[in-house]
Amino acid sequence: MADPVLEVRGLTRRFGNFTAVSDLSFEIQPGEIFGFLGPNGAGKSTTIRMLCGVLAPSAGKARALGRDLFTEADQVRAHMGYMSQKSSLLTDLTVAENLHFFGGLYGLEGQRLTTEVEFRLREMQVWDDRDLLVSALSTGERQRVALAAATLHRPEILFLDEPTSGVDPLRRRLFWEAMDELVAEGMSILVTTHNLGEADQCDRLAFILGGKLMAYGRPRTLKEALLRQVIELRTERFRALQIAARSQPEVLAAELLGRSVRLSLPGDLEPAGLLARLRQDGYVFEAQPPEPPSLEDLFVDLVQRSRTA
Ligand SMILES: Nc1ncnc2c1ncn2[C@@H]1O[C@H](COP(=O)(O)OP(=O)(O)O)[C@@H](O)[C@H]1O
Ligand SMILES: [Mg+2]
Structure with missing residues (x-):
């Protein structure tokens, strides 16, 4: 088996006396859609925030793309994309303006930026919305614009935190089709959800509850093991x-x-x-x-x- 793109060992985060994430270990293989499943408060966002460098872990190690995620962060971050649970899009800018803004933050400019923005707009099926204000979009469209924004720099690992929450079933499917396209381009994806239908579409799953890993494996294996x-x-x-x-x-x-x-x-x-x-x-x-x-x-x-x- 190839080396994992992400390897997490004993990841833990405490807030005061409260342990939000407890001794979590798992790995993500290249080209995998890895589902992080658990009810509200399970510790999914806290885990993602640690892996994206937004929050320091209390304990544990993580390696990504052959480097230590916590001590060599600068070299790894440029290869990671993050879509947070709360949309970070600027609602008073158009779709295209948002993508130019975020592309600029990733250091893209000139023709390269224009090309990447156009490519993602078409891939995410929001090309026709490019001149609309983000505030005018439905949740489903907004989330695909956010996915475009998180992938302009062609990251190798993508973290998506409940990207389809509040999205209707039809647009949910469009979102998953978009994820499949990204995987075909070579990305590996960690996606959190509490939608069990989506969990079935993941290559592998980690169930977490109360910050602890309860079960881990392929959807079919998990069901059979039951x-x-x-x-x-x-x-x-x-x-x-x-x-x-x-x-x-x-x-x-x-x-x-x-x-x-x-x-x-x-x-x-x-x-x-x-x-x-x-x-x-x-x-x-x-x-x-x-x-x-x-x-x-x-x-x-x-x-x-x-x-x-
Ligand atoms: N900054 C914080 N301070 C204190 N408690 C927090 C903080 N962030 C998250 N928590 C708590 O940690 C637990 C896990 O939260 P979270 O990771 O957001 O869960 P999930 O994303 O699975 O819904 C919750 O009980 C939440 O209240
Ligand atoms: Mg969350």
Whole structure:
């Protein structure tokens, strides 16, 4: 396997007594879309901010592109791009003016700057918006302009912090297509999200919760590694059945999905006894055969486990 473009070991950040990021280790391979997944407050932005040099770590090491990210920052930063959670675009400038401004900050000028700006505007499918004020754009368009701004200097590693939050599904897809183009150009991307559909599109994932790494690997491997089965019970009285199911000892989780209750059970459990018991208690339902868990199931499971731990 090639050398990782980014290697993080024991990364930790404390704010006073509070540990926001705790002993995080992972690596990103060249050309990979690496997903950083976790609920609000998990520590995703804090991690990215340390890796981008905005925030000093309390402990830990990181290497990027063969250099120490914290002691040789100047040599590495020029090869990194960062799109922060809050858009840094200037809303009272046009799209093209923004890109010229940010390109200038990266040291681009003259014909090179003009060429890069035009290239990114077209690639991000915002060419037709170039003379509009950023304030007039929808969130989806704005985020693709921000992605253009973060990549004008052709970085090798790109950090995207919740780039599609608040973006509608159609434009979300456009954003992911744009990311695929960047990967095809040779970039490696770390993207944070709490959207589980997006997580499925990543090459590899790190789930974080309470600043800790809970699971790490390919989406499919993570799902297969999950020793659980999911059974869907269709019923009229879904709320009552959910409550009844949750009081059964072998039920790991019981979540509502439309008019069904999704039960997560240990992988080696024969569910017939449990279903018979619920029916004896007067619940009427139709049980769908077990199916492979979704990432959402995994996520619910991880959160549940960390609560009981
Ligand atoms: N500058 C700060 N001072 C104190 N606490 C902070 C600071 N920045 C973040 N935190 C806390 O660290 C935790 C992780 O935050 P963050 O990294 O923003 O999470 P996420 O991006 O996953 O939603 C949160 O509990 C947040 O309140
Ligand atoms: Mg965040």
